[in-house]
Amino acid sequence: MLLFDAHRHLPDTGARSPEELRVICGTCEADWEAVLAHAASGPEIIPMLGLHPWFVAAAAAGWEARLDALLRAHRAGVGECGLDFAREAADRPAQEHAFRIQLRLAHALHRPVAIHAVRAWGRLLDLLQEEGVPPAGALVHAFSGSPETAAALQVMGVFLSFSAEGLGPTRTKIHETLRTVPSSHLLLETDGIGDLERVITVAAAHRGVAAEDLAARTWKNGLRCFKGLMA
Numbered sequence: 001m002l003l004f005d006a007h008r009h010l011p012d013t014g015a016r017s018p019e020e021l022r023v024i025c026g027t028c029e030a031d032w033e034a035v036l037a038h039a040a041s042g043p044e045i046i047p048m049l050g051l052h053p054w055f056v057a058a059a060a061a062g063w064e065a066r067l068d069a070l071l072r073a074h075r076a077g078v079g080e081c082g083l084d085f086a087r088e089a090a091d092r093p094a095q096e097h098a099f100r101i102q103l104r105l106a107h108a109l110h111r112p113v114a115i116h117a118v119r120a121w122g123r124l125l126d127l128l129q130e131e132g133v134p135p136a137g138a139l140v141h142a143f144s145g146s147p148e149t150a151a152a153l154q155v156m157g158v159f160l161s162f163s164a165e166g167l168g169p170t171r172t173k174i175h176e177t178l179r180t181v182p183s184s185h186l187l188l189e190t191d192g193i194g195d196l197e198r199v200i201t202v203a204a205a206h207r208g209v210a211a212e213d214l215a216a217r218t219w220k221n222g223l224r225c226f227k228g229l230m231a
């Protein structure tokens, strides 16, 4: 089975094979070099460098210039970045500013972008409309929004990735959304938890398709979404 894991983090453990591609996202400046070093260990690792909304407040001044320089020097995408308004204390303007900077980097350098979005769907759509969806590829990982939000993103060309956690037995709203996403814009991920074959099997059961077919489809979609980074 071809396996495309659209979202993971370090530490990235477990056996690797040429039939499994893994997108590894950095979340703060402290892990950018480690993600690049890990990607140098094999072509099946797709590196992404970004500032996650949880780490915006703690980012050291000048992070934008250092991220820009690293991205220019390496074949890596932008992310994970985005908006997370679930926490009461979230500094929304600061998150939006950091997200805009990273969307602009993805445009300027023609790189794909990995987006984290939680309870911020309206603003996510606003910012993507204002900045434009980076043409080299974009996905929202661990998608937890409504079918309507999924449809709005898909029309803009954004891929929707569903995670092991989101496919858990109690997440019935996410299962409902999963059934509505067109196969052309669907991705699957472990988010570092569990194994991808299990995610594919569960997602295939919800969609009423064969696991092998869904694996092949999400592999092709992954190559499309991240085409700018493929060797």
Ligand SMILES: [Zn+2]
Pocket: 007, 008, 009, 025, 080, 116, 141, 191
């Ligand atoms: Zn993540």
